[in-house]
Amino acid sequence: MTLNGKRPDLDAIIALIPPKARVLDLGCGDGELLARLIHERQVLARGVELSEANVRACIARGLSVRQGNIEEGLADYPDGAFDYVILSQTLAYLDHPTPVVNEMLRVGQRAVISFENAGYWRTRWRMLRGQGIGGDLCSGEARARAITLPQFEALAACVQAKIESVRLFAGDKPVRAFPTWQARIAIYVLSRAQAMV
Amino acid sequence: MLVKTQYFHYDGEIQLQSGATLGPITLAYETYGQLNKDRSNAILICHAWSGDAHVAGRHSPDDPKPGWWDDAVGPGKAFDTDKYFVVCSNVIGGCGGSTGPSSINPKTGRPYGLSFPIVTIADMVEAQRLLTDHLGIERWLTVGGGSMGGMQALQWTVSYPARVRSAIVLAATARLSPQTIALNEVPRQAIYADPNWNNGDYYGKTPPNAGLAVARMIGHITFLSDASMREKFGRRLHNGSEGYGWRFDPEFEVERYLNYRGHSFTKRFDANSFLYLSKAMDYFDLSYGLPSLADAFRKVTAKFLVVSYTSDWLYPSWQSKELVRALLQNDIDVTYVEIDSNYGHDAFLLEVDRLAELTRDFLRRVESAH
Secondary structure (H helix, E strand, C coil): CCECCECHHHHHHHHHCCCCCEEEEECCCCCHHHHHHHHHHCCEEEEEECCHHHHHHHHHCCCCEEECCHHHHHHCCCCCCEEEEEEECCHHHCCCHHHHHHHHHHHEEEEEEEEEECCCHHHHHHHHCCCCCCCCHHHCCCCCCCECHHHHHHHHHHCCEEEEEEEEEECCEECCCCHHHHCCEEEEEEEECCCCC | CECCCEEEEECCCEECCCCCEECCEEEEEEEECCCCCCCCCEEEEECCCCCCCCCCCECCCCCCCCCCCCCCEECCCCEECCCCEEEEECCCCCCCCCCCCCCEECCCCEECHHHCCCCCHHHHHHHHHHHHHHCCCCCECEEEEECHHHHHHHHHHHHCHHHECEEEEECCCCECCHHHHHHHHHHHHHHHCCHHHHHHCCCCCCCCHHHHHHHHHHHHHHHCCHHHHHHHCCCCEHHHCCCCCCCCCCCEHHHHHHHHHHHHHHCCCCHHHHHHHHHHHHHCECCCCCCCHHHHHCCCCCEEEEEEECCCCCCCHHHHHHHHHHHHCCCCCEEEEEECCCCHHHHHHHCHHHHHHHHHHHHHHHHHCC
C-alpha cells in the first residue's frame, strides 16, 4: 500500500532498528525495506513473501527470502530466532491477526507492526459521505480490514504484549494531538509482557 | 560447445552405507569452462534418474542431440560456463560409463548383475568426492540438481559441509514420500515380471526391454501433470485420425507418446541400473536414524536455493517446504521459490528462463559472501 507512491512508514521503521539486528520481514514485497535495512543498518535480513514475482525480485536484490504465506513462514522459525519481526502494512489483510502477532512475539524479541489507522479523520469523513473504506471494489485490491488505534491496542492486550513505543504519522509529519483522529499511519513496537503459560 | 566424456578410475574400495564395499570404481564425467586460479568457481551438477555425465554441449559437430540440460548449462546460460567450471559425473549404479550393475565385476570377470551392491545417494556422493579430490577442488561454489540430482546436492551439504558453499535443490526432497516409493515400486515390478530379466542375469542375452519400457512409461506419467497432458495431448488421436479404430493399438496421442518414450528408453538404459537407482531414491531419507529431519542439518553451513514447482506431484511443494523448515530450524540461509508451472516434475528441466534468473542472482550472493 502506498500513499501517493511513498511509504513514509519505511523511514520510521528503519530508524527503530539497531545496527546488526536480526530482522524478519513478513510480507516483504519486492524487498525494498530489507534491502534498505541491510544498506543502512547492516542487519541480518530474512523475508517471507507470498508472490513468486516478488520473491524473485527479492532474490534479484540479493536477499534471502522464502516464498509462502505469513502463517507458514512464521511457523518454520525457532523461538527467538530474530531481534525484530516486521509486519508492515499487512495486518489489515490477515484473516487471523491474533495468532500471527502471537507468533511474531515467539520468533522475535520485538514485533514492529505498521498499519493505516481507520480512525484517521479523512477516512471517517469518507465513511460519513458513504464512500467506504479502502480502494474501489473494481481496483482488484484484496479485502482489507479497517483497524483503529484502540482496536490495535486491544489486540496487543489480548496477546499479553507490552506496547514499547508508538509512532504516528499524517503524511510524513509526526502526530502529537488527538492521535486517534490525526494519525494516518501507526507503527507499534510490541514485546512480550511476560512469559506465555 | 564440443565436449568429451572423461573417465576417472579409483583403484581402492569405498565403504557403502549398507556396510558392503565397492571397488575399483570408474566415474564418467564431463567438464565445461575453466577452473579459475583459486579454484573457487567450480560447480557440480548432479543428474537425475535417467541422466548421465553429458549435461550439455555435443560430442561431435554432427551430434544430433546436445546434453540433457543444454538449455541450462553453457555460455551465458543459468550455469554460465564463461564464468564457472561446471562438472557433471554419472552416478555409481548408473549405466552412462560409471561403475554399475552392467560393469564387469573384476572378481568374476562377468557383469555384476544383482551381485552389484545396493548403493545409496550418500554412496553416489562419496564417489563424487573422490572425483572432487582428483580434480583438485577443495570447495564447490555450488552443487545443484533436480530430482535425484537435488537429493545428491542435499547429501553433499550433509556429508561434506565444509566442501560446499551452496546448494541448488530443484524439484526434490529430503526423504521420499510413500506415494513416490509406490511410484517407484510399480516400474520395478514391471521389470521383474519380464521373463527376460532373469533375476538381473541377462547380459549377452535378450534384455528385459518390455518390462523396462513399461517402467519408463510409468515414469513419464509421473513427470507430467494433469494440466500438461491436457495441453500436450488432449484426447487427440494419432495421425489426425477423425474417428476411433475400434481395436487395441495405441490410438491416442498420449498412448503413442508413452509407447515411443518407453521403447526408445530401452535403447539407452540398462534395466538393472534403473532398479538400483530407484532403490537408492527409496532409501533416501536424511532423517534416517535421527530424531527429526532438522537434526540432519546441524553441521550444514551452505546457503540454499530450494525450488519447487506447483504441478509437480512426484516431489510436491510440501516436501520442499518440509526441507526449508528443517533448514530454517538450523538458522541456515535458505531461499525458497515455488515456481508456478503446469509442466509437472519435468518443469525443472523446462522452466529454464526463470531458473536462469534465480541461479544468477543466487550465485552472485553466494560469491559475494565469505
